[in-house]
Amino acid sequence: MTYGPDGNVWFLETQQGQVGRLSPDGATAMVGSFTTETPPIGPPTLLITGVATFAITSGPDGNLWITDEFADRIVRLTPSGSFDRFEVPTANSAFRSIVAGSDGALWFAESGVGKIGRVTTDGQMVEIPLPGPSSGPEGIVTGPDGNLWFSDGSASQVRRLSTSGTLVEFPFNWGIQFGHSGAAGSDGKMWFVYGGKPGLVRVSVDGTIETIGEGPRVWPTFLAAGPGGKMWFTEPTSQLYGWVAEDGTISTFTIPRGPDGSNYYPMALAATPDGTVWIASEGVLGCSFLRVKG
Numbered sequence: 001m002t003y004g005p006d007g008n009v010w011f012l013e014t015q016q017g018q019v020g021r022l023s024p025d026g027a028t029a030m031v032g033s034f035t036t037e038t039p040p041i042g043p044p045t046l047l048i049t050g051v052a053t054f055a056i057t058s059g060p061d062g063n064l065w066i067t068d069e070f071a072d073r074i075v076r077l078t079p080s081g082s083f084d085r086f087e088v089p090t091a092n093s094a095f096r097s098i099v100a101g102s103d104g105a106l107w108f109a110e111s112g113v114g115k116i117g118r119v120t121t122d123g124q125m126v127e128i129p130l131p132g133p134s135s136g137p138e139g140i141v142t143g144p145d146g147n148l149w150f151s152d153g154s155a156s157q158v159r160r161l162s163t164s165g166t167l168v169e170f171p172f173n174w175g176i177q178f179g180h181s182g183a184a185g186s187d188g189k190m191w192f193v194y195g196g197k198p199g200l201v202r203v204s205v206d207g208t209i210e211t212i213g214e215g216p217r218v219w220p221t222f223l224a225a226g227p228g229g230k231m232w233f234t235e236p237t238s239q240l241y242g243w244v245a246e247d248g249t250i251s252t253f254t255i256p257r258g259p260d261g262s263n264y265y266p267m268a269l270a271a272t273p274d275g276t277v278w279i280a281s282e283g284v285l286g287c288s289f290l291r292v293k294g
Helices: none
Strands: 011-012 020-022 029-031 054-058 064-068 073-077 083-087 095-100 106-110 114-120 127-130 139-141 148-152 157-161 169-170 176-185 190-195 200-203 209-212 222-225 231-235 240-246 250-254 262-270 276-283 286-293
Touching: 011 054, 011 262, 064 095, 095 139, 095 176, 106 139, 139 190, 148 176, 176 222, 190 222, 222 262, 231 262, 240 262
Parallel strands: 054 095, 139 176
Antiparallel strands: 011 020, 020 029, 054 064, 064 073, 073 083, 095 106, 106 114, 114 127, 139 148, 148 157, 157 169, 176 190, 190 200, 200 209, 222 231, 231 240, 240 250, 262 276, 276 286
């Protein structure tokens, strides 16, 4: 999910490869399919789950940009619903996160082949190989310093890449695989989720790495920077959502049950400038959106 240039929240429905729009009043509309030329329009039924094969972000050109890992394409979507598709040079590269860079281009992490990709707003694409045979970048974000930051659990590092291609590595030696989600916080730091271990990783622009919420406390999957300096997260398996304050204090809440009493599982989330955090959740009755004032 992402806050779009038109004031709406945009989300992906991955069962049919569709993209949808969520207005401030909670109304949803499916815009079309980013995986086929003929969109199978329908109601939202399944959002991003587990390890995301698709990601969406707002670009500097006023459009939405989507990763379509299965088709090896980056997709550009205008708010009016027009799609353009650009082929990624390396097949099966497992690109699951994308972010607007400080240079006016879009950057994405290719975890399957150890590369960082860059695509301009007119579709020109290059790939930057990362050193090391086991590199697997995930969760790419743009930091307040204008650099790209991403986790690389396969190489036991957090890495910083300038838009001109200069790479700096910061060891992170617990042998933990990072999850795919990352976010730049309003505290001027970069946040990443673990994979296979509870807690969050917070990184300063000087490369200082700290962990928050280790032990049995939180098992986040998705992240979004919210109002008041909070980093919001969802825990699908525990049916929880919550936030971490700048001082490291953690607050969690249980996602409401469905109208039939069934469980809902919080997934992707996005914050808007008015202080609202939207959380997409899945259940047996389909998907729903929870609106929370931050």
